[in-house]
Amino acid sequence: MLTEILDNKKVVEASRYIGQAKRIVILTHMAPDGDAMGSSLAMYHYLRQNGKEAHVIVPTAFPDFLRWMPGAAEIIIYEKMAENALEKMDAADLIVCTDFNEPKRIGVLGDKLLALKKEKTSLRVIMIDHHLSPSDIADVVLSYPQTPSASELVYRLLTQLGEIGIDSATCIYTGMMTDTGNFSFNSNYCDMYQIVHDLVKMGVDKDAVYDQVMNSHTADRMRLVGYCLYQKMRIFPQEHTALIYLNRKELYRFNFRSGDAEGLVNIPMQIKDIYYSCFMREDKVNASEEMLAGGSKTKIKISMRSKGDRPVNTFCHDVFGGGGHKNASGGEYYGPLENAVQLFLDNYKKYNT
Ligand code: 5GP
Ligand code: MN
Helix, strand or coil: CCCCCCCHHHHHHHHHHHHCCEEEEEEEEECHHHHHHHHHHHHHHHHCCCEEEEEEEEECCHHHCCCCCCCHCCCEEECCCHHHHHHHHHHHHEEEHHHHHHHHHHCCHHHHHHHHHHHCCEEEEEEEECCCCCCCCCCCECCCCCCCCCCHHHHHHHHCCCCCCHHHHHHHHHHHHHHHCCCCCCCCHHHHHHHHHHHHHHCCCHHHHHHHHHCCCCCHHHHHHHHHHHCCCCHHHHHHEEEEEEEEHHHHHHCCCCCCCHHHHHHHCCCCCEEEEEEEEEECCCCCHHHCCCCCCCEEEEEEEEEECCCCCCHHHHHCCCECCCEEEEEECCCCHHHHHHHHHHHHHHHCC
């Protein structure tokens, strides 16, 4: 038996909204990761299985290593199919937000969501998330920051509502696996293994999920990792900190594709006595975030990791307007890479002593 964590009144309310809805849109965050894809696609399969019209809409493309996920091919990517995405949102009577806590995390789709909420009093919004400080955009907020993945919350919700099929189960497992670094952090938690047990019993091929997610890199990506570690990693031993940053030219040299930087921030944490790691890369400003960029053509994507009781979410929040979990956070900086690096150097000592 699992420890109950979802508020039952909210589950009943969510169940009612789902029951009443005909057209449902599921939204998840920019640059979707395994948990974003897992939680949204698990909802998608469940809703379709129960006769609903459902669509997953993401602001920006998902990485190649998640392309195999059941339902991934039907996802509507706003930056490629803006009109279709907005049409589906206009037509929706229920919007389910998974794995993000604030409209900013979905770029212009966040503005669209806020506008729709104002215009259309019949529209219902359900949020299923595990980040701190959920914003006030939903009618039902299932927010549990202690839970390691949003996919686990979707599992808990769906198994209370009815039966889940193998596609939902596979997506949930993927999110649980990726958001815990293959069960290597945030994972001293018995319920997690009970759920994994149940999912495997339902037929999830966990070895195949691992293989598809983890062993699907290109040779370019492996060489990029080598380059980062050999030439780019800066170590600040006094502060137990590692920093890697890459500009667009370097990324181009290794034929960088979305997802190639995934997990890079974790590697310096393998060094003894390194407790903080920061990875930055220069990116283009995409169509869904021009408003945020304030004229800058470049965006720096920042990822941070730490060990134990050393929060990085406060650093990401204060310095880079981002946030996340205690040991895994991120943020964005609109402007030149050098400025973002300087901001890091000016501030990191303050936050990690
Ligand atoms: P990653 O480093 O894998 O991109 O992100 C790690 C975690 O940091 C994510 O699960 C998410 O919670 C958080 N995160 C990453 N980027 C941002 C950001 O730009 N803003 C906020 N608020 N959180 C972020
Ligand atoms: Mn997540």
